[in-house]
Amino acid sequence: MSFKALYRIVSVSLVLVFTLGSPHRIVAQDSEDYPTGRPMDVIVLDLYQAVRYALDQSWRIERGRMGLSRAEFNLAATRAALKSNASMSFTVPDFDQSLTDWTDSSGITHIIKKRSAKYSSRISIQQPLGTDGVVSLNGVMNRSQVDLFSYSPTNKYYGSVFLKFDQPILQPNGIKNDIRRAELSLEEARLGFQDEEIRIETEVSRSFFELLELTYKDKLAAEEVERIEQAYSIGQPLFESGSLSEVNLLQLEVELASRRDRASAAAGRLDREKDDFKQEIGLPLEDEIRLEPVLEYISVEIDEAALLEKAMQQRSDIRRTIIRRENHEMDIRERRSQGRLTGNVSITLGLDAQGKEIPNLADSWMDPDQARGAAITFSLPLWDWGRNDARVASKQVDLDQNYLQEEENIKTITREVSSATARVREAESRLNLLKPSVEAADRSYQLSLQQFESGELNVLDILLTQNRLVDSHNSYLEAYLDYRRAIIDMRAVATGAGYGRGRSFFRD
Numbered sequence: 001m002s003f004k005a006l007y008r009i010v011s012v013s014l015v016l017v018f019t020l021g022s023p024h025r026i027v028a029q030d031s032e033d034y035p036t037g038r039p040m041d042v043i044v045l046d047l048y049q050a051v052r053y054a055l056d057q058s059w060r061i062e063r064g065r066m067g068l069s070r071a072e073f074n075l076a077a078t079r080a081a082l083k084s085n086a087s088m089s090f091t092v093p094d095f096d097q098s099l100t101d102w103t104d105s106s107g108i109t110h111i112i113k114k115r116s117a118k119y120s121s122r123i124s125i126q127q128p129l130g131t132d133g134v135v136s137l138n139g140v141m142n143r144s145q146v147d148l149f150s151y152s153p154t155n156k157y158y159g160s161v162f163l164k165f166d167q168p169i170l171q172p173n174g175i176k177n178d179i180r181r182a183e184l185s186l187e188e189a190r191l192g193f194q195d196e197e198i199r200i201e202t203e204v205s206r207s208f209f210e211l212l213e214l215t216y217k218d219k220l221a222a223e224e225v226e227r228i229e230q231a232y233s234i235g236q237p238l239f240e241s242g243s244l245s246e247v248n249l250l251q252l253e254v255e256l257a258s259r260r261d262r263a264s265a266a267a268g269r270l271d272r273e274k275d276d277f278k279q280e281i282g283l284p285l286e287d288e289i290r291l292e293p294v295l296e297y298i299s300v301e302i303d304e305a306a307l308l309e310k311a312m313q314q315r316s317d318i319r320r321t322i323i324r325r326e327n328h329e330m331d332i333r334e335r336r337s338q339g340r341l342t343g344n345v346s347i348t349l350g351l352d353a354q355g356k357e358i359p360n361l362a363d364s365w366m367d368p369d370q371a372r373g374a375a376i377t378f379s380l381p382l383w384d385w386g387r388n389d390a391r392v393a394s395k396q397v398d399l400d401q402n403y404l405q406e407e408e409n410i411k412t413i414t415r416e417v418s419s420a421t422a423r424v425r426e427a428e429s430r431l432n433l434l435k436p437s438v439e440a441a442d443r444s445y446q447l448s449l450q451q452f453e454s455g456e457l458n459v460l461d462i463l464l465t466q467n468r469l470v471d472s473h474n475s476y477l478e479a480y481l482d483y484r485r486a487i488i489d490m491r492a493v494a495t496g497a498g499y500g501r502g503r504s505f506f507r508d
Contacts, residue, residue: 042287043283044290045289046292054200054201054282060196060200064196071186075182081128088123095117098113100112119142122140132173140158140160143155157354162371163349164349169345184326184327198492206488207276211270213481214266218293228256231452234449235249235452243455251459252459307417307421308417311416314494324402332392332399338381346376353365416493417493424486427482431480444465448462
């Protein structure tokens with residue numbers, strides 16, 4: 001399944017769990033997926049849209065994609081080492097002038113000046129083998145000119161075509177190890193990219209709920225003002241009829257002014273937080289965003305065993321220790337081979353031809369000389385004062401440390417999953433306990449307002465009931481935010497249940 005298809009499938013389940021209320025839509029936008037950011041757009045955001053937009057616009061994600069591209073190019077370059085390649089070299093010229101001894105036909109040795117020039121060209125077509133060996137077809141053409149002072153210069157042409165096979169023996173497969181290292185490097189880059197996505201998702205989710213908290217408190221402040229205004233409108237006729245003292249009416253006026261001041265301060269904090277949030281997710285500051293201040297949620301049953309299993313499979317720290325272990329094991333094998341017997345097999349088969357002039361060389365190719373050769377070489381370090389053994393021991397320590405880290409990671413993940421799921425359950429239990437109290441406080445205030453209108457309660461009673469109502473809403477808001485943040489933390493612990501990647505850990 002493609003990444004894009006998986007992205008859309010997961011988004012359906014996440015909207016059910018993480019959005020606020022019914023699915024939101026974006027007002028005044030060009031794209032179905034996320035806001036365009038045109039000036040003065042009014043954007044109704046839910047959590048999914050905010051995270052999606054942040055991921056699309058984040059420079060950190062772009063940097064991660066560049067890192068992935070670099071690792072992919074490195075892997076492609078390493079794999080290309082197994083493909084055929086050709087090269088050509090030229091020497092024009094290799095010149096030398098020096099004194100040398102020369103013996104003539106009578107046996108007398110002379111010290112004479114010698115000047116030589118060599119011109120050569122070579123072409124080689126190579127085919128690397130999966131065994132770390134190489135088969136090559138080579139062509140060589142040389143021209144040498146020797147000028148012994150006081151004697152006529154001599155020219156010589158030489159040509160050779162030969163097939164050569166080289167194969168290292170008794171040592172690790174270098175090209176195979178290089179490819180595997182490049183594959184592991186690419187996987188590590190992908191893990192880093194996923195980690196960056198998780199960090200952005202977590203940060204944006206937390207910021208989203210901080211903005212939601214201020215949005216809801218702004219709504220509560222506005223409702224407080226409306227309730228005090230309603231109480232004041234009820235109190236005026238009571239004052240005119242003599243049922244309410246002037247002190248009580250003035251107390252309502254003071255309370256109304258105080259609540260209006262709180263509402264204004266709450267609106268100002270909300271506007272500042274909106275600007276911070278728009279900058280965080282990459283929206284233009286001139287755009288207007290709005291969150292629906294509705295505290296609704298869907299109760300979920302968490303399968304802790306499945307969550308732990310997925311975390312063990314997908315947590316990047318687990319996979320990184322496995323990658324490091326494999327790299328350490330390859331390092332140890334290669335380091336050990338440097339202190340042991342190693343060898344190389346080389347076989348050559350070809351044809352040679354030579355002549356004093358080009359036509360002579362061409363004629364000699366009609367009846368070339370055969371060239372063949374075979375060599376098996378071995379190398380064995382005899383004494384290095386324990387240097388290689390110390391290097392092997394150092395690599396072994398790295399491997400042992402990695403094993404310890406693997407064990408510790410398993411313990412840490414088990415503890416984190418257990419703690420995260422317990423926190424979600426505790427927060428949901430608190431929500432279920434507080435929800436009836438909010439409904440009871442709303443009902444209590446309405447009854448108190450009726451009793452205030454009938455003269456059974458005074459201003460202090462109605463204000464006290466109002467404060468209890470506000471406290472119950474704030475307690476429920478705090479519990480709701482704790483629950484949503486607990487889910488965010490649980491997703492971060494699982495690493496892989498994020499937006500557009502992995503699968504939900506909640507039962508259907």
